[in-house]
Amino acid sequence: MKIGFHTDAFNSAYFSFEKCLDWAKKNDVHYIECGLIDGVSWIHGLGYQPHVALYEDPLLLKQKMDSFGLRFSQVDAAYPLSGKDGPLRGVPYVMKSIQWANLIGCHCVDTTDGMHKPEGLTDDEAMEMMKGSYGQIIEVAEAHRITVNIEPHGYFTTRPEMMARMLDFCDSRYLRMNMDTGNTFIAGEDPTAFLKRFIDKVSHVHIKDVSESLAAAVRGGQTGIAVSHCALGDGVNAKNIRRCLEILRDHGYTGVLSMECEGQAGPMIEKSLRWMKDTLADLNIPIEK
Numbered sequence: 001m002k003i004g005f006h007t008d009a010f011n012s013a014y015f016s017f018e019k020c021l022d023w024a025k026k027n028d029v030h031y032i033e034c035g036l037i038d039g040v041s042w043i044h045g046l047g048y049q050p051h052v053a054l055y056e057d058p059l060l061l062k063q064k065m066d067s068f069g070l071r072f073s074q075v076d077a078a079y080p081l082s083g084k085d086g087p088l089r090g091v092p093y094v095m096k097s098i099q100w101a102n103l104i105g106c107h108c109v110d111t112t113d114g115m116h117k118p119e120g121l122t123d124d125e126a127m128e129m130m131k132g133s134y135g136q137i138i139e140v141a142e143a144h145r146i147t148v149n150i151e152p153h154g155y156f157t158t159r160p161e162m163m164a165r166m167l168d169f170c171d172s173r174y175l176r177m178n179m180d181t182g183n184t185f186i187a188g189e190d191p192t193a194f195l196k197r198f199i200d201k202v203s204h205v206h207i208k209d210v211s212e213s214l215a216a217a218v219r220g221g222q223t224g225i226a227v228s229h230c231a232l233g234d235g236v237n238a239k240n241i242r243r244c245l246e247i248l249r250d251h252g253y254t255g256v257l258s259m260e261c262e263g264q265a266g267p268m269i270e271k272s273l274r275w276m277k278d279t280l281a282d283l284n285i286p287i288e289k
Contacts, residue, residue, distance in 0.1 A: 001248070002256045002288050003276055004031030004073045006206070007050035008227050009263035014048040021068045023266065027273060030289050031073040032065075033110075033258045036100065038093050051076075054096055058104035065104075072106035073256035074149065074178070074204050080114030081133050082126050082156055091133050094148070095140045102144040108204050109146055110178050111137070113154035115223050127156070127165060134169040141174045147203050149178035152194065153224040158187035160197055167201055177201040181241050182208025182228050182260065188220030191240045192247060199251050205244075207276065208260040209235035229262045233275035242279060249285050 035051040077097035079090040211230040263269040
């Protein structure tokens, strides 16, 4: 398996994307995931946000990343597709992200739904709307040979029966799932059971622990975590993560394990990286660079 990280780890440190590349090179990590920005923002323009704008030339950025020995495992285009503005704002955003990802040589684009029940829509209405949205998205994904992942992160996607329906929206090998160990746990699900149910659809994995205090306060009442303020191995989800790694190993998964946690400008995510390496070694899972 391959180890990567999401640049969300450095949101609070106000890193630029290039500074994330520096961190990855220093720590011998070769896979990176970031959010995509459709437009401009002052904080990104000033170099205080660790994500990438779609106006940035993907081929020039690829050259820079190659010089750091880095490549994208996935780009994050997770604008909620379940609300009324999903078709208006989310669908064009995801489509542009697919085209951009193809040019930079990234094979996965992440998508999801909203945290809450969509206002003014029944569950069936929202699901039917998302089915139409994913139909348009997958048409573009198939043309570019880019995998569109659905991440459990919201009202629909953290419910296994709804995730199953969503993964059947399109009969396409380009519609798959991004497993998230932290979001499934905080939503009140068993991450290992969730993973087992959808193991054949998994093409990318977020590894996220959960602190004991957060679990006690909101587990079962929230559907996702923006950024986990808990190093991998330090939380109440560590045993589930280890078991998920075993399940992935036994199924032959060789993709990226993308760490998602607060970085504290380095120390916390470096602690997570050590735990990941030690755990993979203990489970006899080779690390591919």
